[in-house]
Amino acid sequence: MEWQILALVSWVLFLLLVDCSALKCNIWCGLVAVLLQIFVDNIGVSHGLYEIRKCSFCIAHSSFFFTMGPIIVIGTLMPQYHPKTRVLRILNVLMLTALYTLQEILLLARENVVYNNWHFADSVGVNLVSMVFLSWFIMIVMNRGSEKGDMS
Numbered sequence: 001m002e003w004q005i006l007a008l009v010s011w012v013l014f015l016l017l018v019d020c021s022a023l024k025c026n027i028w029c030g031l032v033a034v035l036l037q038i039f040v041d042n043i044g045v046s047h048g049l050y051e052i053r054k055c056s057f058c059i060a061h062s063s064f065f066f067t068m069g070p071i072i073v074i075g076t077l078m079p080q081y082h083p084k085t086r087v088l089r090i091l092n093v094l095m096l097t098a099l100y101t102l103q104e105i106l107l108l109a110r111e112n113v114v115y116n117n118w119h120f121a122d123s124v125g126v127n128l129v130s131m132v133f134l135s136w137f138i139m140i141v142m143n144r145g146s147e148k149g150d151m152s
Contacts, residue, residue: 002110003055006103007069014073019080025142026079032137033075034067036130049118053111063112070103079138089139093131100127 019026038060044050045061057064074096083089101124107113139145 001054002107002112003063003065003069006107007065010069010073014077017077017080022080023076026076029079029134029138029142030072030074030076033071033078033130033134036133037067037071038062040126040130044118048116049122050116051114053114055112070100074100075134078134079142079144082135082138082144089135093128093135096131097124097128100131 041052041062042060045052052058052062055063059067078096081092083092104113104123104127108115
């Protein structure tokens with residue numbers, strides 16, 4: 001039930017925060033986030049590093065409600081709120097990593113995710129690299145880098 005609640009909360013936030021006029025462009029980052037999450041979870045679960053439990057509807061070793069809830073929502077909203085300056089982009093990546101990690105802590109506490117040969121520090125590292133990658137994707141691939149001449 002936790003997976004469904006997480007998806008519902010994510011979609012409520014999405015509906016409150018989304019800019020519908022930019023959705024057809026921003027959805028690409030959401031889809032990249034989904035592919036990245038499926039890739040990471042598929043490897044992690046396949047190698048016995050951690051388990052995804054209480055999953056009523058699983059896809060590629062992960063909860064469908066997780067993938068189509070917070071993952072696609074975070075990925076789709078990231079370009080919309082991506083800062084222009086370097087310092088704010090770094091803070092944004094750190095804050096999103098912290099929030100995503102907090103979500104993982106809650107899933108661990110409810111035993112929806114169980115670590116086997118994995119450590120919390122590994123998750124923080126993967127979360128950080130994932131947010132950096134999505135930020136890079138927004139700046140380089142989606143061409144939403146800093147304003148011309150902004151080196152701060």
